[in-house]
Structure formats: structure tokens, C-alpha cells
Amino acid sequence: MITTTESIVSQGRRARRAGKALAHCSTAQKDRALQNIADALLDNQPAILAANELDIEASREMGLSDSLLDRILITGARLESMAADVRSIAMLPDPVGQVFDMHTRPNGLQVGKKRVPLGVVGSIYENRPNVTIDISALCLKSGNACILRGGKEAVNSNRLLARLVQEAIEDAGIPRDAVQLVGDTDRRLVSAMLQMNDYIDLMIPRGGAGFIRFVSENATMPVVAGGVGVCHTYLDRTASLDMAVDIANNAKTQRPTVCNALDTLLVHAEIAATHLPAVARKWSEVGVEMRCDERAMSLLAPLDGLKLKLAEPEDYGTEFLSLVAGVKIVDSLDEALEHVDAHGSGHSEAIVTEDYSTATRFLEEVDAAAVFVNASTYFCDGAQFGLGAEVGISTQKFHARGPMGLQELTSYKWIILGSGQIRT
């Protein structure tokens, strides 16, 4: 398959047209399309697994690591879970057409806002083929056409999945161009996509920090950047011991490869002697490596069975995505806040405390997409926050911050209902 720059622009033009039609499709029609997609995933399991097997073989030949291969892999169980996610998106309320902030002005004009789709969403992502289904489904429900460009490692899987989605939505009367895959994985097409601000209204890059920065700096359309999480959990002077252990353990070890996992544990000096060894022992059960400042090291070094290293300065700004954590003892809330401000990425930050004023200050002063009191940062997720699903987690302040669900894929227009009013 050869996709020239010209043909990707033609994809954009077709997406724009399909998006205009999709914007006015009924909720019932969009939900029917989503149910069709879920059915198609299950009905075509053998073909999907076969296409995925081609990707896995090619990736293995390219020498990809087991963890990367696992990201590309589709299994029967994963396919069922993808289908279930699509059905749950069908169950969510349709954001399009919602009218809000409607009120009557002194002159009798009724003024309010009506929610509308953004238009065409572009997404460039790396290996996981389920992203093809997730973003298609969220865009469909929110009335947006989408142009997807997945990584070359999953190209066979993505091509088949995109074709199944197109057939499924066409069966529901939605133009197949509303979901398009850039099936050619030539890297030059990424640059071409980033120039298409006439046809793409929002770009969602998903991948590593360097890739997201490249997209942010080169895209001509708005970009929602996110994904990089350097996350702290601060155990305050008044933190309950049990809660501190549970939360630090959950945030670090439940799923260490995700962006909302704990990266650095900050511990107030007054409780360090009790709380830090307790967390360390719990972490040692799964082999967490702790990169400690000198005070933490001298507290923990006498204990057996811990993986300890002295922290290098750069450890405190690192997203580990693995069973590694920075550890630092601080003397005050102020020192904790300064550390978070200096080293956090504005993603998810937590405090464990029993002190009301301390909790209030932490909530007020920490500048991050999600600020937690007495809960694990691992909760930072669209489904957990009640959005049903997410296209990603924004660490920027513009348009949407934190988990982005259906509503965050919409804009609004002002609607003004008059009875002949003029302005003098």
C-alpha cells in the first residue's frame, strides 16, 4: 500500500465531509454502529488473531522486547475486553446536542450553549492495536470523524481492525470515511498529517515523551499533550500508617508501567522512622528498587531484603514505568510542595494526611491535572473518574486537563433565541 502526501490530504478531505454527516447522526445510529463494531470484533476473532500473529512474528524478527511484544499482542480474552469497552461506550450518554448555561437576559434573549463535536480528530500512536478501536469508538460517540495512524509494529492488526470498523459503521448508515486509518507507516506521513490543520481539528499523540514533544512542536492544529507522569505520594507528619502503606504500595506496584504510577515517595521526617520501613517492607515483597536520599538510606540500610541505591539528582524527575521509586525525607509540607513543583510533570500527585489544613494546602497549591488526598494516584483514569472511558490524559491546561472522555472531544456553540431584539 502506498500513501502519498496527496492521498493523505484526500483522506483529510473525506474525513471532513464524513465528519459533517456524523455530527448530525442520531444517538441511536451511533450506538448501533458501536454495537456493530463490538459484534465484528467477536465474529472475526480468527482473522484478527491471524493478522496479529503476522505483526508479532515480524516484531519478533526485528528483535522487539517481550514487553513490547506483549503490547502488540491480541488474544481472545483481550478481544473480548475490547468489545466490552466499545459496548460500554455505547451505554454512555451522548454529549452532542446537550444544552447548558441557558439563561434569559434582561432584554428577554435566551442565551446558552449547545455541545457540538470538534470535527475531525487525528491520532498518532505506537504499538498497541486496541487504541485503534478505543479512539474510533470514542470519536464516533462524540460525533467526530477520526484519522488514525498506528505504529508499523501493529500494521496488519490495525488495517484489519480499521476495515472492520468501517464496515460496521457503514452498516449503521454512517459514512465509512468517518473512521480512517493511514495504512502506510512511512514516517514522512506523520509530518504530512501534522500540516493538515485544514482537515484535522485536534491531534492526540500517544507515545513516549520525545514523540509527544515532537508532535506538539510541529503540529499546525491544536494538540492535547499528555501521558508523561512523574507522580509523587507525600506521607505527611499525620499520615495514618496503614493508609500510607496501602496507598504507596498500590500507587507503585499495582501496575508500575502506567503513567499514574508512583515515581517518588516523599516522607515527613517526623514519621519516617515508622512509615518508611513499613512501606519499604511491603514494596520488597515485589522487589521495588528504592533510590534514596541519604537520610532515607540511613534509615533503611539496616533492614534486610531491600533493594536500595543512593539517588542521583535525575532520579527525582524520572518517570520510571517500572518497579523503581525515588525516596526522599522532607522536613515540612513546604519542602514537599517545593519538591513536587520542581520535579512533577503536572500529572497526578497525592498526599496521605489526617490534618485538615495540610490537606487543604496540598489541594490548593499543587499544580497538577489530578490532586489526591488519601487515595492512590493509580485512580487517575477516565473510567475511575466517571467518564466511562478516555482517549488519554492531558497534562496541559488548555481545553481539557486530566482524563479526556467524550465531553472533552466536544466544543459548543452559543445559541441565542430572540423575539426580534436589536442592540442599541
Added chain:
Amino acid sequence: MITTTESIVSQGRRARRAGKALAHCSTAQKDRALQNIADALLDNQPAILAANELDIEASREMGLSDSLLDRILITGARLESMAADVRSIAMLPDPVGQVFDMHTRPNGLQVGKKRVPLGVVGSIYENRPNVTIDISALCLKSGNACILRGGKEAVNSNRLLARLVQEAIEDAGIPRDAVQLVGDTDRRLVSAMLQMNDYIDLMIPRGGAGFIRFVSENATMPVVAGGVGVCHTYLDRTASLDMAVDIANNAKTQRPTVCNALDTLLVHAEIAATHLPAVARKWSEVGVEMRCDERAMSLLAPLDGLKLKLAEPEDYGTEFLSLVAGVKIVDSLDEALEHVDAHGSGHSEAIVTEDYSTATRFLEEVDAAAVFVNASTYFCDGAQFGLGAEVGISTQKFHARGPMGLQELTSYKWIILGSGQIRT
């Protein structure tokens, strides 16, 4: 005054620091700063008028037109109106700290959003010096630091106004760096500002279409683009005659130089014989030039006292900003919708109709920041929509659309209040 690229970066750094302090200032403190600004404008009237006189003289020597000179001019009455606007911003509710969408999840987590400032707002604008005061005041109230770069035509006025603002806010205990003017009008500094995404979170350009496009394409931070309004009023088959005349007249003639003024009048063929001559006669009272399609021309040509021309194709996509209007007769709502879709700039669009289904379709299908039924597009304005004031009118869909007031200068963070919850 010489501002090097280095010194503008230092302004950015200082704005970032001042913005962090301003974000946590109390509403009372911000309102005191605003009242101080209003007082300072009135107390320093002689000095302000003298500085403005320098700008007027220099601009006259440069051969600027009377209408441009009028945009630069500050009078005693205009100064009072600027002060009154600042006081009215002080009376508006403070958006910062508002908590919304708070709800309890099944696991007992309380999840919601808390409104926060964006950080540092940049604005690059042309001649009108009151923009210096307007944007300073709106940014202050919404907790944002700002870096302002006005046009060289008003540089003496802007430098004095900015200094008065800095003194006024300092008297209220807010760092003077929270409002900064780029006092050097070297054009290269515009390019330097557009590269400062580390220090400026949002750029608001105000000026002509070409300038706004330049900023949008070259800025490394998010831009709110707007201002260009190619606006239609469509007189439907069922339009009341009186309402049609009032609304078309108000939208075209009340203030023809603003972006929400009528540019093209679309008239349904079935009522053209009655409604179009009535509008034309009303318009002729103030000398509106009508650029007509052939059918409109043949209807209007027999009448006396009208300024008529045959429309060129480009007239239908033009923002006239003067007493000129395109006129076209259409045979159906569909044709009107197609014309608006092809030629509108997504700003303000109106229909005059008594038909429920027609009004509904127009509201649903027109893709613009503000869609009016039976009211004048001249209402598209922050104050008229209940926002109190505006920094501009966005014609994009991302972040904010239409008039942007205090809330549109904010973001939010998710706040999550737990009692020890972990995610399994």
C-alpha cells in the same frame, strides 16, 4: 527603551513567578487592585491625555487615517468608561477556586474539578490603548499574569497605562510583574514572544486576519484565534417584515466597524419582493452600499436613492467592516445553509423566521460560534451574553468558542478526596 530577546525572556520568567503568586491571591485582594486601577486612570487623566497626545501627533505625521487616529485617541469620557469597565470586572464573581462536577464514586471517592488560572496570558494587539487596561483587568481577576505587546502607534499611552496598572496592583500587594508591557515595539520581539511557550500559556492576538493567521501559524503555545467575522443574516420565507427590517438594519448599521456586523443578507425568494426593498430603504437612510446578485439587483434597481452594485464573487466572503453589504436571493433554507457554510467565518449567523422547524434546522446545522434566531448578530459580545466583559471572540472550537470572559481564561484541576481508597 531597548528590549532584547534576552530581556523579553526575563520578562517571561518574572511573569511566571508573579503568576504563581497571583494564582493564590484572595478575591478581595484582586478586587482591591482593580479598584486601584480605576482610581489611577481617573487621578492621572492629565498625564494620560498628554501621553496619548504624543501618540496622536506621531500617528498623524505618519499619515494614519482619521478612523485609525480615532482608535488611538483617549478622551476624558473614554477614560471614564475604561475605569467603569474595570470596576465592573471587580464586581464579577471570581472564577478561581470554584468547584464543580463534584460527585461521589461507588467506592466512596469524591471526585470533582476545581477552577484554576491558566498561568501567563500573552496578548499582541494593535492600536487601541484601552486593550491594555481591558486585558490586564480580566487577567488579574482570573488570576493570570499577562505580558502585553501593544502597537507602536499607541506606545506612549500604553507605557504610561501599564506603569499605572503596575503601581495600582503593587499597592494591593500583588507583584507588579503580574502585568507587564513589552515597551519596545521592535517587530522582532513579536517573533520572540511566540517562541516563549515555557513562559506564556496562552496567546491572544488581536488585529486583522493576516496578523492573526501569522500568530496562529508561528506561536509555540496555544492561540485563541478570532475576530474575523463574515456574518450572515437570512430572512426566511416566513420572516416577519418588521423584525426583518429591524434586525438587518441593526446588524448592519448600528456599528458597522465591528466583527459581529452583518456582511451578507440572504433573502428567501418568496418574500424578496416585500422584505428586500424594505431593508434597502432603511439601509439607504445611512447610505449602505449593496452588492447584489442579479435577482436582487433587478428587484432593487427600479427604486430611487439606493447605492447598488453587482456583486463580485469575492464580495460574499468579505468582512466589510463598513457600510457595505452583500445581498443574495436564495430559493430555500438549504441554499441559505450552503451559502453560510461556504462563505461564513464561523463567527455570528442569524435567521429571521416564524417557522419552528426552520429555526431548529438553522440552529442545528449552522457551524458558528454564535447562532441567532430572531435577533441581531450585533449581540455577539461577552457583556451581552452575561460574561461581564471579554478578552476577545474565539472563532475556533478548541478550549473556548465565541466571547471569552473570565471563565474562559481558566483551566481546572481534578481534586480527589479519599479515605484510604486503593485501586485493585
